[in-house]
Amino acid sequence: MDYFLELFLGGLTRGSIYALIALGYTMVYGIIELINFAHGEIYMIGAFTALIVAGVLTLMGWNEIAILVIASIVAVIYSSAYGFTIEKIAYKPIRKAPRLSALISAIGMSMFLQNYVLLAQTSDFLPFPSLIPQFEFLEPYAHIIRPSELVIYTVTASVMVALTIMIKFTSIGKAMRATSQDKTMAALVGIDVDRVISVTFIVGSATAAIGGVLIASHIGQINFYIGFIAGIKAFVAAVLGGIGSIPGAVLGALVLGWTESFFTGYVSSDYEDVFAFVFLVFILIFRPAGILGRSEAEKV
């Protein structure tokens, strides 16, 4: 039973990691129906920014909490700027082009950013400091749950709730929903569509940056390539949960995390990915729009 609980928590951690990245993915898709492949790279850039800021602040002798907060804030600002700029450069000029063009542009952006960080920083793995402080009340449970895991669960849940509230109850959220339904109509009733899309990218990138900081502190190492694999898994999670749905992304990510964890624990890690993807295919056969996705009639 202990083993089951450990695997359950392991899957929860892994799922929450996927979820933090999947949230931004699914939100951008929900609003402008673009699979933003560069999202994983934004996550990676967030982690690199936090690493640099944390390094400088540690040298200046700041305390742990202040470093975590400031590094996260800088990472969020920096990544949001990247997200904003990427949209303006790579997606906006081809917004009216067929969807495939935007997809190719996104893949190109992803490769560009990877190689940019590779050249500007390094191809080596870099140690990432554990920015998350040790909570004393967790000491007795250290072998089961670590502080970084607890923080990741909490933040994932909070981000999910905050995004849902933003989309459901704020005016920008209403504008987002309108834009998602019909860009032309939204523009006709006075919504600044460009601004709505920019905000979407900024918010999506901010969640990716938070994910970058927390996940890198949890794992303890980063390199220029981390965004790619994490991005693929997050994308799968978003599809599994129903792409475009915020709670769906989290649910999909958790299902994926648990699937992988239990399969590794009880069967074998050799075919972990194979099993995860077989599971995905299975779900999509029975629910083509994902677990929480709504199948909408195609607009004509």
Place this chain on the structure above:
Amino acid sequence: MLKLRSAKALAIMAALVMAGAVFVSCGESEKPAEQAKEAAPAKEEAPIRMGVAGPHSGDLASYGIPTVKAAELVVEHRNEMGGICGQKIELIVEDDVCKPEIATNTATKLVGEKVDFVLGHICSGATKAALGIYKDSNIPVMSPSATNPALTQSGDYPNFFRTIASDDAQARLEVDFALDRLKLSKIAVLHDKGDYGKGLAEFAKAFLEAEPEAEVVLYEGITPGAVDYTAVVQKIKNSGAQAVIFGGYHPEASKIVTQMRKKAMDTIFISDDGVKDDTFIKVAGEYAEGVYATGPMDTTTNPMAVMATEAHRQKYGEDPGAFFLNAYAAALALLNAVEKSNSTDYDDIVNALRTEYVATPLGIIRFDERGDAIGVGFAMYQVQNGEYVEIK
């Protein structure tokens, strides 16, 4: 001029032969005088011919060219010193592009050139393809780089020797170390599903299963680059393993070690030269302490290695490439065998290789019955205070 020199050499040789065993420096073989006399004139006509085979063009040329340079340096030096008992050494260099199908042609060509022995080939596949041809022609072959275990262990090629440890040497060392030095019995074997890591893990598993007191409690392949390895770490814990033997590279190793230590597990971690890398220590930080990893024996303090590297720099203006020291050692070992046995006959050379120690940049070596170099191989290192320290 040439005639004159060879006549002079003949005279010297004749004198040597007559002197017989007195001139120990030129061989210890105490053959009946008549037999030696018969052999002597034949040897006089041509210099000792050393074949060098490997990829010298194509995309793997960087593996083969350092061996040619090593052979050139050794032979040049030797010839300046007067060759072996007055006989000069000549190099016959042939390209095999690392391809088995071409290597057979290369071998046939070298046999046709009547080489006395061959330094090469470089790639395991090409070496294997060529070995049969050399075996039929009774030509000893020494590779500086072919690591496939079967080349020596199958016993099919008594004419084959090598100055590099075989692929399974690291697994052997890891297993022996865990069982004999650390006195462990329950071992988890993990790998990263790659050629290198999985190959190593398979050997380690096979060696462990052959030991009655050892038990492989877990054998798993992990996904390289995954975001975390919590589930695998839990599985290791659940298996009750005292140690993990991991085949793979440092990014995965550092993640696993870090997650194990953070979960308050003190399971011993033993890995390979993919992990014996300073990046591992840098990334895993304090968690790297106590981790064991095998790596090539340290040759930086060997004066011959320093000299050979320096000679390469002077002649070619750059640092030597892959397998240079192994090739240098192989060339020295071959020439030493010829000198000690005072013969270029197959049986004499092979016998001398197996019995005579020779000082090389890799240390003082000789070869075992199967053709693997004794004294060449891997050493166990442990992370102590932030650096790898060799464990004697």
